[in-house]
Amino acid sequence: MSIENFFDHKCDIYHIAEESRSPGYSLPDSPAFSYPDEPDEADIPCHFAVKSFSHTMQQTQPANELEAKIKLTLPADTDVRRNDKIVELSTGLEFTAMQPRNVRGHHLFVFIQRTDAQKPL
Numbered sequence: 001m002s003i004e005n006f007f008d009h010k011c012d013i014y015h016i017a018e019e020s021r022s023p024g025y026s027l028p029d030s031p032a033f034s035y036p037d038e039p040d041e042a043d044i045p046c047h048f049a050v051k052s053f054s055h056t057m058q059q060t061q062p063a064n065e066l067e068a069k070i071k072l073t074l075p076a077d078t079d080v081r082r083n084d085k086i087v088e089l090s091t092g093l094e095f096t097a098m099q100p101r102n103v104r105g106h107h108l109f110v111f112i113q114r115t116d117a118q119k120p121l
Contacts, residue, residue: 003107006073007045013078013097014085015040035085047073048088070095074108086112 014035022029049071072095074080084097095112102108 010089011046012039012087013041016083
């Protein structure tokens with residue numbers, strides 16, 4: 001079985017970009033970080049997997065937050081970086097990438113976490 005058969009999901013990757021802008025009120029420019037509107041890497045084959053369900057439960061209002069460690073597997077030639085925004089195309093869920101790891105030039109894996117926008121209100 002080849003690694004290409006393992007990739008059963010699709011995702012878009014957005015690289016974080018630094019820009020300099022003023023927050024207003026005659027304050028000087030300061031660094032600001034944002035993601036572009038168009039993905040830097042589009043329609044990438046991948047595989048999302050929950051790694052052994054080691055989780056953290058936080059009791060908050062109005063709902064409890066369950067954080068799981070999610071492992072994303074990508075082709076070896078994918079340009080993914082720390083703090084990139086990853087969007088799963090089938091569900092539209094957004095994740096933030098942690099440090100990517102290259103597995104002997106065969107494939108990449110990166111642990112991802114849900115962004116604050118996906119957490120309960």
